[in-house]
Amino acid sequence: MHTNDIIAAAEKRAARIFKEIDDIALFNQKKVLDAFKKCRIEARHFYQSTGYGYDDAGRAALNAVFAAAFGSESAVVSPLIASGTHAIYLALSGILRPGGTVLSITGKPYDTLSGAIKGAGNGSLHDFGIKFREVSLKAGKIDFTAIGRAIKKTPGIKMIYIQRSCGYELRQALSTDDIRAAVNFIRPLLPDACIAVDNCYGEFTGREEPAECGADIMMGSLIKNPGGGIAPCGGYAAGKAEYIRLIENRLTVPGMGGEIGSYAAGYRAFFQGLFMAPHTTAQALKGSVLAGLCMEIMGFTTSPDVKKIPRDIIRAVKFGNKKDLVEFCEKIQAASPVDSFVTPVPWAMPGYDDQVIMAAGAFVQGASIELSCDAPIREPYVAYLQGGLTYEHVKIAIAGFLEGRGSHG
Numbered sequence: 190m191h192t193n194d195i196i197a198a199a200e201k202r203a204a205r206i207f208k209e210i211d212d213i214a215l216f217n218q219k220k221v222l223d224a225f226k227k228c229r230i231e232a233r234h235f236y237q238s239t240g241y242g243y244d245d246a247g248r249a250a251l252n253a254v255f256a257a258a259f260g261s262e263s264a265v266v267s268p269l270i271a272s273g274t275h276a277i278y279l280a281l282s283g284i285l286r287p288g289g290t291v292l293s294i295t296g297k298p299y300d301t302l303s304g305a306i307k308g309a310g311n312g313s314l315h316d317f318g319i320k321f322r323e324v325s326l327k328a329g330k331i332d333f334t335a336i337g338r339a340i341k342k343t344p345g346i347k348m349i350y351i352q353r354s355c356g357y358e359l360r361q362a363l364s365t366d367d368i369r370a371a372v373n374f375i376r377p378l379l380p381d382a383c384i385a386v387d388n389c390y391g392e393f394t395g396r397e398e399p400a401e402c403g404a405d406i407m408m409g410s411l412i413k414n415p416g417g418g419i420a421p422c423g424g425y426a427a428g429k430a431e432y433i434r435l436i437e438n439r440l441t442v443p444g445m446g447g448e449i450g451s452y453a454a455g456y457r458a459f460f461q462g463l464f465m466a467p468h469t470t471a472q473a474l475k476g477s478v479l480a481g482l483c484m485e486i487m488g489f490t491t492s493p494d495v496k497k498i499p500r501d502i503i504r505a506v507k508f509g510n511k512k513d514l515v516e517f518c519e520k521i522q523a524a525s526p527v528d529s530f531v532t533p534v535p536w537a538m539p540g541y542d543d544q545v546i547m548a549a550g551a552f553v554q555g556a557s558i559e560l561s562c563d564a565p566i567r568e569p570y571v572a573y574l575q576g577g578l579t580y581e582h583v584k585i586a587i588a589g590f591l592e593g594r595g596s597h598g
């Protein structure tokens with residue numbers, strides 16, 4: 190088949206899902222706009238601040254508008270949060286106390302957290318006497334029976350940890366209904382535990398956020414969905430005000446919390462990024478569906494199910510061998526607006542156990558709301574494709590791969 194025919198066939202099959210993605214984007218755009226109106230955002234909130242940042246109106250307004258857009262009581266949003274991993278770590282280390290146990294109900298947390306959870310002598314949660322237990326998903330679904338058993342036999346559970354997106358696993362992301370069901374099951378068993386959600390890649394993929402489904406706290410990165418491709422850095426936590434206060438104390442200083450912190454470059458990009466986020470996320474979702482359908486026509490297996498609305502912006506493509514996987518990453522890199530001439534190679538990235546290959550030619554370094562692809566070099570050689578500021582860009586990149594495979598269009 191020719192490249193153009195493959196893409197046309199994929200787009201035809203995607204029509205119904207694209208319509209639903211558009212409807213979700215419209216819903217979320219309204220939600221975000223209403224948040225801006227409710228918080229009476231004005232130009233002075235974009236201004237730079239310096240030094241301690243006392244009475245920084247931009248910082249306060251940014252927290253408020255994110256809380257409103259996420260349907261949460263409170264939020265801390267900051268350029269000082271260096272990554273999604275940092276946001277998650279802040280939530281864990283801010284909320285938990287020595288002797289407490291975290292129970293993950295979605296298996297092993299995302300790779301980059303392993304140092305923070307179990308590192309020895311590096312200031313990890315483990316060093317501070319915080320234990321981590323996990324219950325794996327069963328066939329990609331929350332295993333309520335095993336969770337019930339784990340709760341019964343594990344003393345001192347202070348936090349339930351849920352990872353919404355698939356991470357480096359071949360599974361569907363959880364839906365917000367899955368998260369609601371988990372909250373409803375766990376709350377009566379552990380009324381005082383904090384239910385925390387790693388919300389990376391999940392923001393604005395559906396009509397609700399975990400904080401609206403009963404989760405106490407959720408965390409994510411601004412160089413993924415909620416930064417709209419415009420935020421230059423940063424992360425957030427959103428949820429119950431009592432937890433946000435603890436997280437702010439960990440971010441800065443106990444007792445000062447959210448009263449300090451400046452940003453000399455000004456906050457405009459974070460506000461504008463949030464405003465763009467519903468649309469940008471929809472572009473990435475459509476790109477993911479297109480990539481999935483095209484790769485399946487080419488005979489590869491992909492995840493999530495191409496017949497359903499994706500619940501995160503990741504498209505996993507299983508190659509089964511290193512050569513095809515590397516070639517795919519090379520083609521994505523070659524279709525990047527920045528560093529298109531660079532050849533990505535596998536390397537030992539900080540925070541990851543296996544070698545990782547990353548294709549990214551992004552305006553914001555490492556931004557995975559921009560079209561990017563990464564893969565740990567391990568069986569079964571799965572590439573994780575994500576992002577795309579525009580649907581058109583994803584389409585051009587996929588066409589580049591198809592053409593390289595001999596589908597001349």
Ligand SMILES: *Cc1c(COP(=O)(O)O)cnc(C)c1O
Nearest residue numbers: 272273274299354356387389410
């Ligand atoms: C990206 C991601 C993280 C970590 O975020 P970084 O910004 O890369 O540190 C954590 N969890 C999930 C599910 C992610 O996708």
